[in-house]
Amino acid sequence: MxxxxxxxxxxxxxxxxxxxxxxxxxxxxxxxxxxxxxxxxxxxxxxxxxxxxxxxxxxxxxxxxxxxxxxxxxxxxxxxxxxxxxxxxxxxxxxxxxxxxxxxxxxxRFKGEATADVTVAEPLSDRNLDALKTVLKSVTGKDVALKVKVDPSIIGGLVVKLGSRMVDSSLRTKLNSIKHAMKEAS
The missing domain is CATH 1.10.520.20 (N-terminal domain of the delta subunit of the F1F0-ATP synthase)
Structure with missing residues (x-):
């Protein structure tokens, strides 16, 4: 095993x-x-x-x-x-x-669950946590346990790591990509 x-x-x-x-x-x-x-x-x-x-x-x-x-x-x-x-x-x-x-x-694995590491700028409400679990379950087909970490430096949005997949929709990342695009345009 x-x-x-x-x-x-x-x-x-x-x-x-x-x-x-x-x-x-x-x-x-x-x-x-x-x-x-x-x-x-x-x-x-x-x-x-x-x-x-x-x-x-x-x-x-x-x-x-x-x-x-x-x-x-x-x-x-x-x-x-x-x-x-x-x-x-x-x-x-x-x-x-x-x-x-x-x-x-x-x-x-024994219970058929997956674990997602979620980073947020501020704590999520129970309703938002349940909605996130539902979305992740629809993607994976498994119950998903969330390990939530609060990191104010991401400004807003969230970062979700599930297995080898990662979705970064944080405001910090979006601002950095705009900053890089503006530097390249100059």
Whole structure:
């Protein structure tokens, strides 16, 4: 399964595949995904947790003790917690973000979903998000999960990346193309 998708290759792909197969066999794919999403959000919000995960200075035991406390505090247990502890014991916790990304790709394929990265100038309303999902579903024939990032520098419009396809309808890109056209005309 991992060999079919370049996003699930290497060390992170092997770990993600093992985790996915275990979660699938235990019929807990959604619960594991939710726990990993929560851990990833904590990782994004905490500089101390990032340092714990990435720094080779911490011993495996120190990482394990700290990680156990963090997981208990967050209410993350079961397969996801055990998996994160295995990553720690094997000194692979630094790769957790890649493993989570690969796990998500496996879950999406399993559920027949696609994921689109969407960049917008300001947050979209629920109605606009639903409309975007509907349009993308009509294009792909699959349910599309959106990863929305707000970037005010695009000024307006949006940038959508879906697999190898990208549509850039941002105002910044349009203004840049007008600027280049004017320079060439001079």
């Amino acid at each position: 991992a060999a079919e998708d370049s996003s699930v290759s290497g060390v992170s792909g092997r770990y993600a595949t093992a985790l996915f197969e275990l979660a699938r066999d235990e019929k807990s794919v959604d619960a594991v995904k939710a726990d990993l999403d929560r851990f990833e959000a904590m990782l994004a919000d905490s500089a101390d947790l990032k340092r714990l995960v990435r720094s080779p200075v911490f011993s495996s035991d120190a990482q394990a003790k700290a990680l156990t406390a963090v997981l208990q505090q967050a209410g993350i247990g079961g397969i996801a917690a055990n998996f994160l502890k295995v990553l720690t014991a094997n000194r692979r916790l630094f790769a957790v973000a890649d493993v989570i990304r690969a796990f998500r790709a496996l879950v999406a």
